[in-house]
Amino acid sequence: MAVLEVNPTRMELTRLKDRLKTATRGHKLLKDKQDELMRRFIELIKENKRLREEVEKELKEAFEAFLLASAVMSPEILEEAVAFPKESISVDIKKKNVMSVRVPVMNFIRSLENDEGSIYPYGFAQTSPELDEAISKLYGIMPKLLELAEVEKACQLMADEIEKTRRRVNALEYRTIPELEETIRFIRMKLDENERSTIVRLMKVKDIINKES
Amino acid sequence: MSYMYKIGVIGDKDSVLAFKALGVDVFTVSDRDSARRALDSAARDKYGIIFITEQIASLIPDTVSRYDKEIVPAVILIPSNQGTLNIGMDRINENVEKAVGSNIL
Numbered sequence: 001m002a003v004l005e006v007n008p009t010r011m012e013l014t015r016l017k018d019r020l021k022t023a024t025r026g027h028k029l030l031k032d033k034q035d036e037l038m039r040r041f042i043e044l045i046k047e048n049k050r051l052r053e054e055v056e057k058e059l060k061e062a063f064e065a066f067l068l069a070s071a072v073m074s075p076e077i078l079e080e081a082v083a084f085p086k087e088s089i090s091v092d093i094k095k096k097n098v099m100s101v102r103v104p105v106m107n108f109i110r111s112l113e114n115d116e117g118s119i120y121p122y123g124f125a126q127t128s129p130e131l132d133e134a135i136s137k138l139y140g141i142m143p144k145l146l147e148l149a150e151v152e153k154a155c156q157l158m159a160d161e162i163e164k165t166r167r168r169v170n171a172l173e174y175r176t177i178p179e180l181e182e183t184i185r186f187i188r189m190k191l192d193e194n195e196r197s198t199i200v201r202l203m204k205v206k207d208i209i210n211k212e213s
Numbered sequence: 214m215s216y217m218y219k220i221g222v223i224g225d226k227d228s229v230l231a232f233k234a235l236g237v238d239v240f241t242v243s244d245r246d247s248a249r250r251a252l253d254s255a256a257r258d259k260y261g262i263i264f265i266t267e268q269i270a271s272l273i274p275d276t277v278s279r280y281d282k283e284i285v286p287a288v289i290l291i292p293s294n295q296g297t298l299n300i301g302m303d304r305i306n307e308n309v310e311k312a313v314g315s316n317i318l
Contacts, residue, residue: 038312038313041312041313042313042317045305045308045309045312048305049302049305052301052302052305055291056291056292056297056301059291059292060292060296060297062231063228063231063292063293063294064294066230066231066294067227067294070227070230078230079230081234082230082231082233082234083233087235087236088236089220089235089236089237090217090218090219090220091217091218091219091220091261091262092217092218093218093261093284093285095284102284103284104261104284104285104287106261106262109217110236134231135231135234135235138231138232138234138235139235142235145264145289145291146220146262148289149262149264149287149289150287152287152289152305153284153287153289155305155308156281156282156308157282157284158312159308159309159311159312160281160282160311162311162312162313163311163312166314
């Protein structure tokens with residue numbers, strides 16, 4: 001490991017020691033953060049996978065039903081039937097802080113216009129029951145779909161953060177800290193060497209003085 | 214720090230028309246340019262969640278991944294009526310690999 005380019009002085013030694021202390025502390029904190037993030041991430045990603053599998057399966061069923069509906073109905077009537085939804089969905093997004101990762105918390109607000117009851121935005125006269133079934137299936141999937149959105153987004157953001165944290169931990173662990181330790185040792189040895197050479201010089205000088213007198 | 218966001222769906226007409234009945238805003242697109250435009254304008258337009266079918270998303274991977282690092286909007290892939298292309302699952306596995314270093318699922 002390379003030694004940093006510094007002057008081997010006592011002042012530099014103190015400075016480096018301080019830096020090493022900070023780096024070690026930072027490393028420990030980041031490592032803890034990484035561990036905790038990882039634990040949560042693994043919980044969340046399992047949930048994500050399960051949700052996605054379910055959603056994909058159910059969506060497929062809903063699409064099949066809708067396909068059937070569009071087969072028995074004329075496209076114009078179909079389009080007209082769904083053109084004016086009774087319900088409106090909006091989402092209220094708050095931000096939650098999980099180990100310094102900002103993840104969204106989504107609350108869904110579904111509001112039915114005027115009377116509740118039927119979720120179907122059309123009269124039953126011109127439409128087929130297949131369409132009813134498709135819509136009701138899709139309606140049932142919606143909460144799960146929205147949950148999936150929340151979880152998947154959180155997973156994405158956390159994966160990014162974990163990667164970033166891991167890089168920092170590794171940089172500290174394998175580069176900064178060893179470098180600092182190496183340099184501190186280098187300065188210590190240099191200072192010791194200087195001290196020894198001073199002593200030797202003094203002894204020599206003393207010898208010379210003794211011989212002359 | 215909260216704001217009411219809308220929900221949108223982008224995809225080919227046959228797949229996404231059904232969502233319209235649920236009060237979700239629907240953008241029907243057919244080619245790459247219109248898909249990119251629809252996604253970008255939806256993101257600008259205070260859509261909190263944008264569902265996009267995998268068929269369309271596979272045409273514009275760069276645009277989709279651009280929103281990965283933002284909190285809002287969440288771009289979520291859904292299968293279309295032609296079935297799933299497994300891109301959504303792949304993205305989950307990608308996340309796992311990025312975070313853990315190897316695929317543990």
